[in-house]
Structure formats: structure tokens, C-alpha cells
Amino acid sequence: MSTSTSDKIEAYAHPERLVTTAWLAEHLDDEDVVVLESDEDVLLYDTGHVPGARKLDWHTDLNDPLTRDYVDGERFAQVMSERGIARDTTVVIYGDKSNWWAAYALWVMTLFGHEDVRLLDGGRAKWVEEGRELTTDVPEVTPADYPVVDRDDSAVRAFKADVLDHLGSPLVDVRSPGEYSGELLHMPDYPQEGAMRGGHIPGAASVPWARAANEDGTFRSREELEALYLEEQGLSASDDVVAYCRIGERSSHTWFVLTHLLGFEKVRNYDGSWTEWGNSVGVPVER
Amino acid sequence: MPEETERTDLPEAMAELAEDFHAVSQPERLQLLLELSRELPALPERYDGSLDTMERVDECQSPLFLAVEVEDDPEHTVRLFFDAPPEAPTTRGFAGILHESLDGLSARQVLEVPDDAPYRFGLAEAVSPLRMRGMVGMLGRIKRQVRLRDDARTAEAGQESA
Numbered sequence: 332m333s334t335s336t337s338d339k340i341e342a343y344a345h346p347e348r349l350v351t352t353a354w355l356a357e358h359l360d361d362e363d364v365v366v367l368e369s370d371e372d373v374l375l376y377d378t379g380h381v382p383g384a385r386k387l388d389w390h391t392d393l394n395d396p397l398t399r400d401y402v403d404g405e406r407f408a409q410v411m412s413e414r415g416i417a418r419d420t421t422v423v424i425y426g427d428k429s430n431w432w433a434a435y436a437l438w439v440m441t442l443f444g445h446e447d448v449r450l451l452d453g454g455r456a457k458w459v460e461e462g463r464e465l466t467t468d469v470p471e472v473t474p475a476d477y478p479v480v481d482r483d484d485s486a487v488r489a490f491k492a493d494v495l496d497h498l499g500s501p502l503v504d505v506r507s508p509g510e511y512s513g514e515l516l517h518m519p520d521y522p523q524e525g526a527m528r529g530g531h532i533p534g535a536a537s538v539p540w541a542r543a544a545n546e547d548g549t550f551r552s553r554e555e556l557e558a559l560y561l562e563e564q565g566l567s568a569s570d571d572v573v574a575y576c577r578i579g580e581r582s583s584h585t586w587f588v589l590t591h592l593l594g595f596e597k598v599r600n601y602d603g604s605w606t607e608w609g610n611s612v613g614v615p616v617e618r
Numbered sequence: 619m620p621e622e623t624e625r626t627d628l629p630e631a632m633a634e635l636a637e638d639f640h641a642v643s644q645p646e647r648l649q650l651l652l653e654l655s656r657e658l659p660a661l662p663e664r665y666d667g668s669l670d671t672m673e674r675v676d677e678c679q680s681p682l683f684l685a686v687e688v689e690d691d692p693e694h695t696v697r698l699f700f701d702a703p704p705e706a707p708t709t710r711g712f713a714g715i716l717h718e719s720l721d722g723l724s725a726r727q728v729l730e731v732p733d734d735a736p737y738r739f740g741l742a743e744a745v746s747p748l749r750m751r752g753m754v755g756m757l758g759r760i761k762r763q764v765r766l767r768d769d770a771r772t773a774e775a776g777q778e779s780a
Binding site for chain 1: 651680704705706707711744745746748
């Protein structure tokens with residue numbers, strides 16, 4: 332399938348990971364493409380969505396209801412199957428809030444090794460702003476066969492123990508400056524989520540996720556991203572990098588940028604993030 | 619803590635709404651919440667451009683502004699006003715539940731609403747428990763404002779009769 336969508340996208344390390352709204356509009360009836368909407372707000376899809384898109388909720392579909400962890404292979408296969416996704420389906424994900432939850436869903440699908448999964452550049456807001464079609468019709472989906480695949484946490488996910496071993500190597504804190512400095516225990520404008528300590532993981536660089544995005548929620552160009560992460564932050568594509576935020580959603584956005592747009596070879600998302608680190612007994616904290 | 623289906627300690631309109639939610643399946647509960655988000659009344663003109671005079675509810679994931687008025691009648695009738703953007707339908711839906719349940723009650727009735735009332739609508743499973751905090755925060759702030767304003771009204775009345 333053609334992945335050529337725009338000069339901007341062609342310049343990225345893995346241009347096949349990102350599509351434009353124009354590309355999506357042309358491929359809505361494509362049988363090999365399934366579109367997923369993944370939002371912070373659980374009702375937003377129901378107010379109107381891209382025609383044919385299916386809803387994927389980060390909390391009720393991708394998280395285990397008991398353990399703080401993602402679903403297992405069996406449940407994941409069920410979630411995919413119910414949305415008409417087979418192992419070789421091209422999946423395009425978009426969402427609210429500059430694609431945070433879309434990037435998070437893409438990252439979780441990566442844990443299960445789904446090969447062809449892409450983001451819509453600019454997410455839901457750009458589609459809406461361009462006046463493109465929205466519908467409240469929920470598509471009738473024929474379930475697909477999706478194999479039960481074991482989740483592989485080794486390549487792109489970091490646990491607390493991995494981060495402790497990683498201290499001294501590149502860490503990127505993508506939260507707001509106030510959270511990084513320890514003044515705030517939660518995101519500005521968001522509820523207090525109960526961290527006992529404020530600050531950041533020792534040695535972490537503060538690079539708020541939003542610096543990788545334009546005002547309209549699209550990603551910045553490869554040139555601008557290189558200026559930020561390579562020149563300003565001194566990272567290189569061969570570095571072993573761990574990114575974190577509060578619960579792992581904003582750092583999924585940065586993980587996507589480093590991995591797919593800049594071609595970093597080893598980036599892991601620490602999804603326990605500050606709600607784990609800031610509550611853990613005995614771990615080092617820097618202010 | 620009372621059972622999720624316990625409704626005898628809720629005001630009548632709230633108990634009826636809770637019953638409506640429990641009468642339908644989980645996906646239909648989301649649709650009901652969506653309807654309530656659409657029915658949330660717009661702010662009256664006197665609040666136009668004056669969000670800074672309203673209280674911001676930080677427990678909601680998306681910004682929500684709340685204003686509480688307590689009328690000068692013998693019941694100290696409570697009036698509730700909310701403002702949340704259309705991109706935040708869940709937050710609007712929670713506000714819709716509280717508006718439908720509490721607007722027009724007396725200050726005393728609002729203050730008697732149990733703090734765990736948001737959990738009586740069978741929504742925790744449908745929207746995830748994490749998201750329920752928004753409605754708990756709204757109710758807490760409504761009650762706090764009613765208490766403040768009601769105390770002020772009572773003090774005024776005391777002065778007049780003195």
C-alpha cells in the first residue's frame with residue numbers, strides 16, 4: 332500500500348507510521364485499513380467520529396481491570412477481533428488531546444507486535460478543524476481472526492527496576508516544567524493524582540512533550556525535531572533512552588517521536604511514570 | 619458504605635435518575651450520559667465572559683466551571699450553573715446528572731446528599747473508576763459553596779430580625 336502522503340512525512344525516519352488527514356479521507360473504504368479513535372474522554376467518539384472508525388478506550392479496553400498492567404494476549408486478541416482487525420490489517424489511530432491516547436494505544440499495540448499501525452498527524456482536532464465528515468453511526472463490524480500473541484515488554488517498555496538500572500543513562504521527562512521541578516504533583520489543569528513526592532528521576536532532562544508538536548497538534552518537521560532532541564538535548568539515535576511522564580500517555584507521544592520520526596533504535600516508555608516513582612519508597616528523587 | 623443500588627437517602631430526582639441508569643445495560647448507560655451532556659443548559663447571559671467569577675473544578679480531566687447561587691426564599695433554593703466545552707462530553711454528562719438531580723432543591727436537601735452519590739449511577743464500570751473522580755469533585759465543591767452561601771443567607775436573616 333502506498334504510504335506516500337506528504338513531503339513532511341516522507342522526511343521522517345519511518346514515514347510509514349504517520350498519515351495525513353487527506354490520506355485517511357482517501358482510504359476510508361479500504362478493506363485493509365481499520366481506523367480506531369482513542370480518546371481521553373470516553374464519550375467523545377459517540378458525539379461524532381471519522382466514518383467507519385471504531386472506538387478503542389485506553390482504560391476499559393487496554394488496561395487490565397484488576398492489576399495495574401495492560402491486558403494479556405487473549406484479551407488483546409478479543410479487542411482486536413471485535414474491531415475487525417486481523418494481524419495484517421493496517422491500523423490508523425487518531426484521538427483527542429494532540430493524539431496522546433492515540434500514541435498510547437499505538438504503543439500498546441507495539442507491545443503485542445502488531446506490525447502496521449499508524450497515527451493520523453494532527454489527530455481528531457485537525458480532522459474536525461478541516462471540516463471533514465463526522466458521523467455518529469457506529470459501523471457494523473464483522474469480527475476478524477486475531478491470533479493470541481504474548482505481550483513482549485522487553486523492547487519498548489521499562490519497569491521501575493529497569494529505570495533504577497538505567498540511572499546515569501539518558502532519561503527524558505516529558506511532563507510540564509512545574510511537575511519536573513516538583514512544584515506540582517500533577518499536571519496543570521488536571522486532578523491531583525496522589526504522588527507523595529514531587530521532582531524528577533535523577534539525571535532526567537526536561538523536554539515537555541508539547542515541544543514536539545505544532546499548535547494544531549501535528550508533529551513538528553524532522554528538522555525541527557532534530558534541532559530539539561539531537562542538538563539541544565545532545566541525544567543520538569543510537570542512545571538507549573527511557574521516557575516517562577505521569578501515567579505513560581504523554582511519554583508515549585515522545586516515544587513515538589523518537590522511535591518512528593527520528594529513528595532512535597532503543598527507546599522505552601516507563602509507563603509506571605511519576606504515579607509509581609513519586610510514591611515508591613526509597614527511590615532517589617531530584618529537584 | 620451503602621450498596622450501589624441503595625437510593626433511599628438520595629433526593630427524589632437523583633434517585634429517579636439513578637434508577638434510570640441501573641435499568642439499562644452498560645453501553646446504554648454511556649448513551650444516557652451523552653444525552654445528559656447534550657441537555658446541560660447553557661450559561662445564563664449574566665455569566666457571559668465571566669468564567670473568572672466561577673469556580674474551576676480541578677478534579678475533572680477537562681476544564682469545568684461551576685457557579686452556585688442560593689436564592690433568598692424561605693427554602694434557600696439552590697441554582698447550579700456549569701460550563702464545559704463540547705469536546706468534554708463526559709464532564710458535561712457528569713454536570714448534567716448533578717444539574718438534573720440537584721438544581722431547584724433547598725440548601726438543606728443539597729447538603730444532605732451523601733458524598734458517595736456519584737457512585738450510585740452504575741457508571742464506574744462503564745467509564746472506569748478513574749474518571750469518576752470528576753463527579754465526586756463537582757459534588758464536593760457544590761456542597762461547599764452551598765454551605766458558604768447558606769451560612770451567609772442565615773446570617774443576613776439573623777441581622778434583619780435583630
